[in-house]
Amino acid sequence: MxxxxxxxxxxxxxxxxxxxxxxxxxxxxxxxxxxxxxxxxxxxxxxxxxxxxxxxxxxxxxxxxxxxxxxxxxxxxxxxxxxxxxxxxxxxxxxxxxxxxxxxxxxxxxxxxxxxxxxxxxxxxxxxxxxxxxxxxxxxxxxxxLVPLTHDEPGYYGQTTLFTCGAVAGLIASERYGSHGFAGETVPDRDLEIEFWRRASNYPACEPLGLAVTVQEHIGPSGAVEVALDHPGPVLLEDFTGFDYDFRAELQRESRKRAADLGILVADSRVAMTEVASRVAAGEQALLLIDEAPMHADPGPHWIVAHAAAGPYVVVEDPWVNTATGETWVDTHDLPIHVDDLERLVAWGPEGYRGVIFLSPR
Structure with missing residues (x-):
């Protein structure tokens, strides 16, 4: 033939x-x-x-x-x-x-x-x-x-609501520290997802400081949490005014105080994605606050977990599976992203501020 x-x-x-x-x-x-x-x-x-x-x-x-x-x-x-x-x-x-x-x-x-x-x-x-x-x-x-990216493959869990990405990202990252996490049991896992979100939430979003505090409380002394947030005031409140803005801003101020009590370092400098890649390659993890627009042509704040890196690539867990476009967990688990794309992704709001939570072993 x-x-x-x-x-x-x-x-x-x-x-x-x-x-x-x-x-x-x-x-x-x-x-x-x-x-x-x-x-x-x-x-x-x-x-x-x-x-x-x-x-x-x-x-x-x-x-x-x-x-x-x-x-x-x-x-x-x-x-x-x-x-x-x-x-x-x-x-x-x-x-x-x-x-x-x-x-x-x-x-x-x-x-x-x-x-x-x-x-x-x-x-x-x-x-x-x-x-x-x-x-x-x-x-x-x-x-x-296609590139050398030897790493320990984490477990994967897809968020079951539109608003629990931060909670799921934090729980996926916590697995490395031996903390109680997902177990593949439908009802208990979803109960854990919702309970963690309720503790971390700024209603409905999880902002960096509140999420960092909840992650630190969850993993305890086995890991250390650090926040890089280049915005001095409350975040993820662009759509709120009046009372709806004020009470959420108050919760964020309380989270900042709680972070100080727990010894969580909060830096106000803008972290480069090359630094994220370097730290993750060295063994840390990073929860990244991204804008979904480059991925889905639809803007929205979202949390993903960076857990491995080599060269210009960072490997993430994305809790969101877009089933309407034929995605499955295969797309969003162990997903490599180039650092140049991360520079576009990890920015939110008109000011393009950047929120990153690092997790490292003590």
């Missing part, structure tokens, strides 16, 4: 065109529905061998903006495809990720699906199963690191 080179097509329209050109019937209704999930804005790309009704193999990939990972959503091969079709497509996906500057390629598998031989051949390894992941727990995940 004459060799056919893989073809890459970017964008949601390209994916639809390939499905309509003959791939959808070959996939079957249920599988084709996964391909038709609206991923516009999340780098949907289709890699094919053959064309039209002569497609022999196809791989669908996606990737969250402002991050350094590509995910294989699905890979299909025809019974008539050459034996090396899957390997060639996976190699092309990896090559495209390298060209883009990614640090990892992930592979999402439905529950019960066997690990493809082509995944094993290209060095993909299983990701740690999550404690909880808002309806996507049954999905399995694999990863192939």
């Amino acid at each position: 004459q060799s056919i080179e893989p073809v890459l097509a970017d964008g949601a329209d390209a994916v639809t065109a390939v499905l309509d050109a003959g791939l959808a019937p070959a996939l079957g209704a249920e599988r084709a529905a996964r391909w038709r999930v609206e991923r516009a804005g999340y780098r949907p790309t289709v890699h094919t061998l053959g064309h039209g009704e002569g497609i022999l193999a196809a791989a669908l990939t996606s990737g969250r903006p402002a991050t350094a990972a590509t995910k294989i959503v699905d890979l299909w091969t025809s019974p008539d495809a050459p034996d090396d079709a899957a390997d060639r497509l996976v190699a092309r996906v990896i090559a495209a990720a390298v060209e883009r500057g990614d640090a990892a390629v992930k592979w999402e598998l439905p529950e019960g699906a066997a690990v493809p031989a082509s995944a094993l051949a290209h060095g993909f390894v299983p990701l740690r199963a999550p404690w909880g992941a808002v309806g996507t727990e049954g999905t399995r995940g694999l990863v192939h690191w």
Whole structure:
């Protein structure tokens, strides 16, 4: 058989065109529905061998903006495809990720699906199963690191509300210090998530000082907490006025006093993301207050956990899974981000202030 080179097509329209050109019937209704999930804005790309009704193999990939990972959503091969079709497509996906500057390629598998031989051949390894992941727990995940990023893989938990990202981030980071955390038990884990949020909350957001205090109280003497916040007054209150502003500002002043009582260092200087990367690479963790706009084209304050780093990449846990765009916990667990993207992400409000909470062993 004459060799056919893989073809890459970017964008949601390209994916639809390939499905309509003959791939959808070959996939079957249920599988084709996964391909038709609206991923516009999340780098949907289709890699094919053959064309039209002569497609022999196809791989669908996606990737969250402002991050350094590509995910294989699905890979299909025809019974008539050459034996090396899957390997060639996976190699092309990896090559495209390298060209883009990614640090990892992930592979999402439905529950019960066997690990493809082509995944094993290209060095993909299983990701740690999550404690909880808002309806996507049954999905399995694999990863192939493109850069040396050896690290201890943390556990993952997806926030179950729109407002508990800070609590979940703090609890994920606390695992390293032997503190009581998530255990993969639905009701107790969610009770812990809500209870931690209630203690850390500025209603509804968790601001840096209140979150730092709650994390320090949770991990106790096994770890030390430090805050870098380059804003002198109350934060995350841009949408409040009058009483709604005043009582939240009062809570933040109380959190600052409590931080001093606990010996939490609070620095008012703006920390560079290269410093965050360096400290995390040396063994610390950092809770980062980000603006979600670069990732989702929709502004909103959000907390993530930086837990590993090497070179220009920082690896994070993001508690938010955007299931509407086809994301699962595979996207948001052990997620690499380039420091240049972090410089854009870690800033909030009209002034672009920066909130970072460092955790280190005592």
